[in-house]
Amino acid sequence: MVRILHTADWHLGHTLAGFSREAEHRAALDALVEIAVREAVDAVVVAGDVFDALNPSAEAQTLYFDTLARLRAARPHAAIVVVAGNHDPAGRLEAPGGLYRLADVTVVGTIARRPEGPDLARHLVPVRDARGAVGAHVLAVPFPRVADLPPLDGEIAGSPVVAGVRALYGDLIARAKAAIGESPLVVTGHLHVAGGLESDGAERRILVGGEHAVPPDVFPRDAAYVALGHLHRPQAVGRETIRYCGSLFPLSKTESGYAHGITLVDVEGAAVSVRHVPLPRPIACLRVPARGALPAGEVEAALAGLGLADDLPAHERPFVWVTVAVEGPAVGLHAEIGELAERFPVRLAGLALERPAASGEAAPDAALAVRLAERAPAEVFREAYRARHGAEPTPAHEDAFATLLAMDEAEG
Template identity: 75%
Template sequence: MVRILHTADWHLGQTLAGFSREEEHRAALDALVDLAAREAVDAVIVAGDVFDTLNPSADAQTLYFDTLARLRAARPHAAIVVVAGNHDPAGRLEAPRGLYRLADVHVTGTIARAADGYDLARHLIPVRDATGAIGAQVLAVPFPRVADLPPLDAATEGSPVVAGVRGLYRGMIAQAKAAIGDTPLVVTGHLHVAGGLESEGAERRILVGGEHAVPPEIFPAEAAYVALGHLHKPQRVGRDTIRYSGALFPLSKTESGYEHGATLVTLEGGMVQVEHRPLPRPVPVLRVPARGALSRGEVEAALAALDLDPATPFARRAFVYLNVAVEGPATGLQAEIAEIAEGFPLRLVAVTLERPAATGEGAAEPVAMRLAERRPEEVFREAFALKHGAPPSPAHEEAFAALLAMDEDAADEEAA
């Protein structure tokens, strides 16, 4: 029997509205290392997006290397496998190969080929139990870039990109199974598999050629388990043994409802058991209100009702997204609400102004006109109403007329 801890999408170095998340990352990775030790795992797989950007900061890299060292100390015999995601600097990630070798850490940033196909010495990592017996093999496949795919055939039925990804996995899995026989094969991937639920606005559509998802059928039954990264919600895709572990904690507003954590995989006697293991959330990520929107007058009371501890260190204060219902002009409202929020022990990420949806009743069909045929005052009124959901007040009309007059005077002077 071997046990594998599957994690992904750390996004070290990420900030939220300019606020550092390093404190959260440290706490979440502490919990991850503790989980690996407590469950006595034989392998840890990090399925991509270790970093948030292609040029990670020194602090983010330090936290990454410190975490690898702590995992190695917690589980001296365990295989530690890291693959690059679309956010990662693939070449730089795997560059310290000699140092990784000293720590028995396996990092794969790009696809390595050999004369007879793929370089399995770089891609195939044994997972040994406490006795030293090999209980599984990990086929480490990073985010597939264009150069990694087999030659694309535009005449292929369907998407040539999907066909290329399918061919990549088919070739690598076939070669790996020929080398390991009946030993269970665990395959990694960092891509969007069709059927997986995205976190709106948080994840890029990453395949080339206009495609963004591949079918789960690209992973054949020969793969005992598929450890995926890229989508931040923990979930199965296609079958129970194809899974996204999800991110360590919410990386955006749309992820606050997930139970974040890691996946514990047990392989024994041809059976695969998969369990989601939640991790403590280091910092609350709150939408206020949970549904709908507040009026301007309700904002202060709603923030007070959160009952947040003023003694909380700044780096552990809750992230808050406010939704406020408005009708008519809202000039200066966001700044006003931000000033109110400063009186509470929280970090305001964003204020979303929600307006009543237009019914469209009685709306006239738009008439195509050239801008030269329109009077500036008409264009201003329409633009103001579109922006603020209400016509301009007399004061706004007067201010625009004054600006227009200044512009006309300047034009006359230039012509003279």
């Protein structure tokens, strides 16, 4: 039996409302290394989005390499496999190849090919138990970029992008199975699989060509386990052995209620068992109020009611999302709530304004679809202002918008 730790979507370098998440990342990765030791894992698979940006900071890269070094020291025999996600700089992730080889770490940013097809030596990694016996193999497949998809011949039924992804996985898995025989195969993926629940405002719709998701049957049933990254909610898709492990901690308001963590996968021949292990929440992520909205005049009392210690260090202060009920214009309300939050040991992560629906208001799908290019900019501005503030823009606002529009037209 071999045990695999499946993690993904670290998003090192992520900030929230301008606040660094580095302290949270360090705490979460400390916990991840502790789990790897406690659970005596034989492999660690990172299924993409190691970094939050294509140009990660020096601090983010240092934390990444330090974590790999700690995992290697903690589990000397374990396979460590990292694949690139859509947020990652694929080439830069692969660049320290010589150092990775010294540390016996496999990092795959792009599909490696030879004239005869994919280079399995770059993508297929054996997983050995503590005695050295091979108990499974990992097929490391990164986020499928345009250049990674194979050419397709003949007429394609349905989406050519989905067909390309299906062909890519079909070819890689067939070659891998031919090479390893009956050994269980664990496949990685960083993409949206249809049926997976998204986190509003957190994950990009990423498949090339404008496509959004691939069906679960892209992954054949003879794959023992599919370790997915991209969606931040821990969940199975299609079948129990196709799983997103989720991110390390909340990266947006939508994610504040998730049981963030890692997934442990035990593989013994044809038998596979899956266990999600929650990680301790490094910093509290709170909604004020917990449900619904409250008047602006009650926000101060609600923040005081959190009962937080005034001497909390800045990096330990909880993130707070505030929802305020408004009926009229809300000009200046964002600044007002921001100043109010600064009096308390919290970090204001976001402010949402909730308005009562107007009587007789048409349903969103009742309006005729109109292309943005067919509408006058001033009309779009007035509509956006009304939606945001619940009132008509003043002449001063109209003049300011007209000035900005004229400047934009003069520049372009």
